[in-house]
Amino acid sequence: MRDERIHGSRLIPPALVSLLVFSLCGSADAQDAVTAIRAARVIDGVGSEAIDDGVVVVRGAEIVAVGSADDVSIPDGADVVDLPGHTLLPGLIDSHDHPTLRPDSLELQPMIDQRMAPGEEQMLRAIRNMRISLLGGTTTVRVTGESSGIDFRLARAIQDGVIPGPRIIAAGMPIVATSPGAGPLWPTDGVESIRRRIRENVLGGARFTKMYLSDTSPTTTILSREEVCAAVDESHRLGIPITSHVVGNWGVSIRVALECGVDAFEHVRPITDDIIDLFVEHESHLNITPLIFIAGGIRWSPEMWRRLDNEMTSVEEWIDFNRATIQEARRNNPMGETEDRPQDVFDIAEAGAVDFTPGIRPYQARLLEAHRRGVPISHGTDTLHGTLLLNIEFLVEGGFTPMEAIQATTRVAANGLGLGMGDRIGTLEPGKLADIISVEGDPLTEIRDLAKVRFIMIEGRRLDPLSFH
Ligand SMILES: [Zn+2]
Known part of the structure; x- marks a missing residue:
């Protein structure tokens, strides 16, 4: 059964939803x-240890049992998938991405183009x-701002099986002040235009609001405090969460938000002791984009993307290429x-906005300090699609355990989506919902094994037979 909270348009009348659900569910069979999936170990995303010699049993779109092979009995007639040497884990969640964009020189104009x-x-x-x-093992992507309803159409095409892809959680058009970063399509100035945009987004299928704030x-x-508070009020009034890009030199954007x-909160600069205190006090969620941040010195180009698209033959190679590029820049x-x-x-100085890049x-x-003090931290690739592993390596380099x-990338990220998504995805x-991947090897001892994605299931459907090209 499809979950209306996750898939359904908010504006379809309930009677019609039940008709749609009935027709989408297909045969009772x-x-x-x-399906029972057996692997060398299972990381369920809940505990701090993996389950050795584990089994996950899936019925339809949902998980019905998880445990060690000794404890879980496999129902008669189940389709058994044996993955010796593999680790099963919850599908990964990219908490900040823009599917239509690719970094190109990391300057503003190519992005606007x-x-x-x-x-x-x-x-x-x-x-x-x-x-x-x-x-690359991503089964959910939170899309933090696209224009012209493309994210809504993408979400529907994937949901309907027209194209393969991760589940898309779309925001629609963001809330952004007239500024170079807004480009010609996006500005929302004034409380009325902000409220209207949020209503239009919800009408189109938005599951949250994305706002842009930079210190000036x-x-x-x-944006003025009045505008920021109006965006929050309108989003909450319509039942969706709101997240904000918050960058700057002084932390004003973070404080006002x-x-x-x-x-x-997206990106989040600067992070000082005071700001960490505020996050602890407000119990707020921090969503970082470390890869695009450390990639600041790389001259991305169409030629680099041509190589990635045409010369790489697997996601492992794709990730290796990006890792090597970033290591060289460092x-x-x-x-x-x-x-x-x-x-x-981005040179946003023209708009009077000021940002800085921390070491x-x-x-x-x-x-790590924020994490140890209990601030939930998730992360996104922010246009470096498919490379969540490099963010994970960044966290491990910074002192997170591989499990953390x-x-x-799973449980914490699911909770950060709001909308009750933490109850539906993020753990086994x-x-x-049966969003499950396997990787060859053991990422708890060799984190790079996370690139060896072999089995991919979203809501009980296998997607791993897909080719890379
Ligand atoms: Zn972004």
């Missing part, structure tokens, strides 16, 4: 099909990018490891 391209062109990129994400002075952020009641910029430096990703090591230390970094537990 498919709904009741039972991609946004301004005809919708069909943007959709072609999105389809390719989401295939890579899926084959030691006491101001780019927290005071207005924003639910989650070697070439030793100062970036330890020292804060002026913002070098990688101090940033990691602050994240995996949970930041009876009653949850």
